[in-house]
Amino acid sequence: MTYGDSMARPRTFDETAVLDAAAREFRVHGFAETSTEQLCEAAGVRRSSLYNTFASKDELFVRALEHYVATTGSAHEAVLTDEDLHGAARLQGLMDLILDEEREAAAHGHAAGCMVVSARMAPDLSAKNEKVKNLLDRALERQLSLIEQTIRLGQLDGSLKPGNAAPDTARTMVALISGLRVLAQAGSTHEELRRVVTLALDGLRA
Amino acid sequence: MTYGDSMARPRTFDETAVLDAAAREFRVHGFAETSTEQLCEAAGVRRSSLYNTFASKDELFVRALEHYVATTGSAHEAVLTDEDLHGAARLQGLMDLILDEEREAAAHGHAAGCMVVSARMAPDLSAKNEKVKNLLDRALERQLSLIEQTIRLGQLDGSLKPGNAAPDTARTMVALISGLRVLAQAGSTHEELRRVVTLALDGLRA
DNA sequence: CAAATTCTGTACTGCATAATCCAGAAAGAG
């Protein structure tokens, strides 16, 4: 009942590290195909410890998703608000984040995967768990809003072709990112993905 | 042991209709989240009948996937080889197929889903079943090849901007289509999806 | 009618796996 700093044996594992490991598993294999066994092994934690910390696989998934969208969201935000770059370069930077992630994963023999895409493609998850749906919706909203602002900036600083509606362009970028995740799972090489990005961004440049 | 035309009670259900119904379930819910119960109910067929006709859920999935990629592939091919249209219009026609499908599904309160995207996002399926992987790979190859030819045509007939490499452009289109599937699952409206398509295609036109 | 085959409906089996429980060792706080 003594929360926070206990007066007994402390946790030997980092909760955030567990969420990281869980997210890595979930994003590659999806929710249904990831067993608690895999999660324990990936996190280097025993079952009892897992269930002491998280009530259920569902809750762990929600927490991992929360952690995943928060960290990736922040990384994306950092690039998309980099004062040293013009709009087009920020977009390029965002896509480079994705490309680098996929290259890194490919070096380990698999695609990076994406918790958001696979969760979206398994709508029963969102239907069963309201928190999942809310997290996904808010993540999408945040991403759209950030990209939208970047588009507007790029059109003002002259790096992006004017005339394209910012919301539509933002949504197109999100579609492109999701599509890249799928192509990566289909085995497309880093070079192929990079050329897709180049072609798509060139269509937006001034 | 008497194959083909039996001399007894014939099937009262159409095997193709079952595959259609199964594909409809699988494409929305994915493999893991679709129970054999759902499949029976959707197809209007009893369990015994299902297992008399298909050896397992795995085989039914493979058959449904086969049927799905064959029918959608043919529909796409029909548009992409329509002699009455120039290249850009054929691409537009392809995207309209997707958009119409999503609009139709949205009218029923859900996204259309996609067996290919969700199967790709669950790579364990392909890992476990070689046939799944082969079907997905051949479907992607076919789609890329068809779109690539259409791009080349469009660049020759002047409807598409020259200079873009056809393979890259084709892969970008595939990414866009996958992205549309994801956005649709995220609840994007038909109008929003349509504007995404318009923007993306406008970037390719002459 | 007889034989063959599929249908319906329900009940059952088997397995994977999510989740619980427990006994003891380990490690901090007072």
Added chain:
DNA sequence: CTCTTTCTGGATTATGCAGTACAGAATTTG
């Protein structure tokens, strides 16, 4: 040292679901 809490490791329970089995009705051919 004592108390508390978390660890390890394994055993156990519970559940959902894929797949099987079966009995009887239905439907076709010969």
